[in-house]
Amino acid sequence: MTTREQIIESINKLFIYTDSQNWTGLEDEVFDKRVFLDMTSLGGTASELDSSKISAMWKEGFKDLDAINHLGGNYIVELISDETAKVFAYATATHFKETAKNGKTREFVGTYDFKLRKMNDNWKIYSFIYHLKYMTGNLSLS
Numbered sequence: 001m002t003t004r005e006q007i008i009e010s011i012n013k014l015f016i017y018t019d020s021q022n023w024t025g026l027e028d029e030v031f032d033k034r035v036f037l038d039m040t041s042l043g044g045t046a047s048e049l050d051s052s053k054i055s056a057m058w059k060e061g062f063k064d065l066d067a068i069n070h071l072g073g074n075y076i077v078e079l080i081s082d083e084t085a086k087v088f089a090y091a092t093a094t095h096f097k098e099t100a101k102n103g104k105t106r107e108f109v110g111t112y113d114f115k116l117r118k119m120n121d122n123w124k125i126y127s128f129i130y131h132l133k134y135m136t137g138n139l140s141l142s
Contacts, residue, residue, distance in 0.1 A: 005080075007085050007123045009123075010122070011075065011089060013029055014026070014125065015071070016041040019068045019069055019070055021071060023056075025056070027051045027052055027135075031051035031055075031125050032119070032125060034046045034049070035054060036115075036129075037049055037131040038128070039128075039129075040093065041131050041132035049139055064093055064097065066096050070093045070094075072090065072091040074089060076089075083118045084116065085123065086114065088112070089111065089112045090110075090111055091112055092114075094108075095107075097141040102138045102142055105137045105138065106136070106141055107137050108132060109135075110130055110131050110134075111128040111131045112130055113127075114127065
């Protein structure tokens with residue numbers, strides 16, 4: 001694979017491993033040990049966290065969902081050096097809950113700004129910023 005393909009593979013693993021709730025894969029293959037996480041467009045605060053903390057937060061947040069589906073694309077990869085890169089990406093996330101009474105899905109549409117570094121021949125995310133464009137559907141999945 002080319003360097004660009006390796007970097008995009010890491011971003012795709014982020015989405016696929018989240019959807020399959022492969023938290024160990026996220027920690028071992030996708031995230032650096034510490035990650036700057038900024039999802040303030042959804043609320044909350046930006047901070048640098050251990051990858052295990054991010055996995056634990058997401059595991060808790062997704063536990064009541066029956067399915068999660070992320071679709072990423074429109075990747076723009078910028079190599080900063082042989083060891084670091086920036087990636088811009090579009091993505092949608094659809095959450096499904098069978099027992100929801102006011103619609104079974106909600107969808108998030110937005111963009112991402114990632115920073116990755118090469119570590120032992122793997123590209124790992126060390127900065128993750130999400131920019132929400134809009135949400136639609138049953139936002140509370142109630």
